[in-house]
Amino acid sequence: MSYLVLARKWRPQNFEQIVGQEHVTTTLRNAIRTKRTAHAYIFAGARGVGKTTTARILAKALNCAQGPTETPCNQCTSCLEITGSRSMDVLEIDGASNRGIDQIRDLRENVKYTPTQGKYKVYIIDEVHMLTKEAFNALLKTLEEPPAHVVFVFATTEVHKVPITILSRCQRFDFRRIQLNQIVSHLKKMLSGEEVKAEDECLYIVAKKAEGSMRDSISLMDQLIAFSGNSIKADDARQVLGLVDEEMYFKALELVRAHDKPGILSLIDQVAVGGYDLQEFILGWLAHLRKLLLIAAGSGRTAAGEMTPDEQEKFTQQAQGLDDRDILRMANILIDAEATMKRSSQARLILEMACLRLCNLDSTVRLEEVIKLLDQGGDDPEKEEPPAPALKPPQQAKLNVSPIKEEPAEYTAPPQPLSRDFESLWQSLITAVQERHMTAGTCLASARPVGVSDGNLILSFGPQANFHKKSLEDKAYQELIQEETFKLWGQKLKVVCQVEKGQASQTPQVKETPQRLSRQDEIDRRKSEVMESPQLKSFMDAVDGEVV
Ligand SMILES: [Zn+2]
Missing domain, CATH: 1.10.8.60 (Helicase, Ruva Protein; domain 3)
Incomplete structure (x- = not known):
């Protein structure tokens, strides 16, 4: 038995037998029934999804002795001739090998003659996007005023290459990949x-x-x-x-998740010894990851169209506890490896390296989650835990860092990094002063602390805060603050005020952007502070994570 026999024997002979393109066949059948067929159709879609088959059935439906009918008889001379590719009224043209202007001119000559037997002359041009520009122009003239007895069906796998002038004169059908x-x-x-x-x-x-x-x-x-x-x-x-058993991919992923390097290397050995193409192996693994992503992203319907029910069950199981970000990072490593493999003769080495990189991969933890956890203080069991990282369950981490505070609106210069001790003392100072004198406290809060130097507490003010600065230079306020600094720092600090330069001409209307920048600076500073913090390091060790 040959492919030709099998394919020809089972080629659909009517609209009902076409699989997976109901949206096309239903519309065509309705058009035939109501005698509203168009003069030109474009069938777009991947190869082997039924475009030319549908075109032939359309030709039969139009030319059947009992037609036009949506159910061609497949018994009359016309139907049999079309099935046997012998019909004089149905011309199949391969656009790839007849792409020049001369062929299209011949076609235009031919179009003038009425059909010999049926009611229509049907021209099926396959891979129509291959036609030259001149050929398209010649074709366009016919499409503008098509004779009543002519129907064009253009089939293409690359519809974007067909000129818009042609497309606009055709009824377009997009054929789907079959489920x-x-x-x-x-x-x-x-x-x-x-x-x-x-x-x-x-x-x-x-x-x-x-x-x-x-x-x-x-x-x-x-x-x-x-x-x-x-x-x-x-x-x-x-x-x-030359396919690798899906089971192999399930196993490979489990080994990677367990950081089992000897295990994964012996699996690669198995694949290589089995004579499988290693590039195919990577592509298969990527397909496996894609299915996991579908499941992890909750796209069950797409998944159902592509997997057996058993498989779906297994994928759902493996996807559990696997973060979609982890899957994406794994996929990236494999995509890199596959690309490198194409340029190299060391396929096995590249695959092994990729697998070791996969084994070294730590679970994804979002920085925001870390900050949230740090802010919450991990020791409170009542508080909500962040989502568990995929590769290992998180362990209890005792952390505490003060939350990000909005900077006072007036200030635009990026703050200097200050120690956490200083910052908390500064906040305590503001609170203490506010309790004793509200205005003094407010003035203090509008300042940006620069640091302590030679018995001076150096504060910086934006140009908008001149009033606050002047107030703080008042002797009564100075004394009040000195008393409070004594309680906190153990020494009386003199308040020294500075004015930040360069923003004097700024009007309130244009302040917005610098403020946002300043806020961003603050976040960046906080991020780098968090990244450096020993708490984070111990936390990351505990959950075996890395910051991305
Ligand atoms: Zn017929």
Whole structure:
């Protein structure tokens, strides 16, 4: 049995038999029934999804002796001739090999003649995007005033290459990739008709490999029948198609998650010794990660179209406790490795390196989550824990850092890093002064503390805060503050006020951007402070995480 026989024998002969393109066939059938067919159609979509098959059935429907009818009889001379590619009224033209202006001129000549037998002349131009610019222009003239008896069907895998002038004169149909389960059930029907037995898993393997193309899946099935005869096992399918068992990917990922380097290296050995293509192995692994992502991202419906129910169950299990960000980082490493492999003869080394990198990967912890945890203080069991990092459960971390505070609005210069001790003393000072004298406290709060030097507490003021600065220079306020600094620092500090330069001409209306910058600076400063903090380091050690 050859592919040709199998494919030809099972080629759809009416609209109902076309799999997975109901949105196209229903519209076409309605158009035929209501006699509203167009003069030009464009069928866009991936290869092997039924574009030319649909075009031929449309031709039959229009030219059937009982037609135009949405259900061509497949028995009249016209139907039989179209099925046998002998019809004078249906011309199939390969756009790739007839792409020049001369061929299109011939076509335009031909268009003038009325059909010999049927009611329509149907021109099916495959891969129409291959036509030259001149050829398209010549075609356009015919499309502008098509004779009543002519129907064009343009099929293309690259519709974006078809000029808009052509597209605008066509009714467009976008053919979809055929869903996995639709391909599987079609293959099943076909095989039972051929009295070939095949394991279900084998059909899924073939359908997956075909990536939504019915023609490819039939062609692969044909190879398998040639290889194993009338009883096909899933292992045969993997062997013929050079595929790695999905089980291997489940195992590989578990090894990576367990940081099991010897384990993953021996798995690669198994793959290499098994004679599998290592690049295919990576691509298969990426496909595996993609499925995990679908599950992790909650896209169950997409997943259902691409997996067996058993698989879906297994993927759901593996996706548990796996963060989508971790999956993406793993995928990035594999994508890099695959790209490098193309340029190198050291495929195995590259795969091994990639796997070791995967093993070294720590779980993703968002900085925001860390800050939140630090702010909460990890020792309070009542408080909500951040989401658990994927690779290891977090352990209790006792941390405490003061929360980010909005800077007073007047100030635009980036703050200097100050020690946490100083900052907390400064906050205590403001509170203490405010308790004794509200205005003095407010003035103090509007300042940016620069530091303590030679018995002076140096404060910086923006140009807008001149009033506050002047107030603080008042002797009564000075004394009050000195008393409070004595309690906090153990020495009486004299308040020395500075004015920040460069913003004097600033008007309130244009202040917004610098303020935001200042806020951003504060966040950056806080971030670097957090990154440096020993608490974070011990926390990261505890959860085995890294900051991204
Ligand atoms: Zn017929």
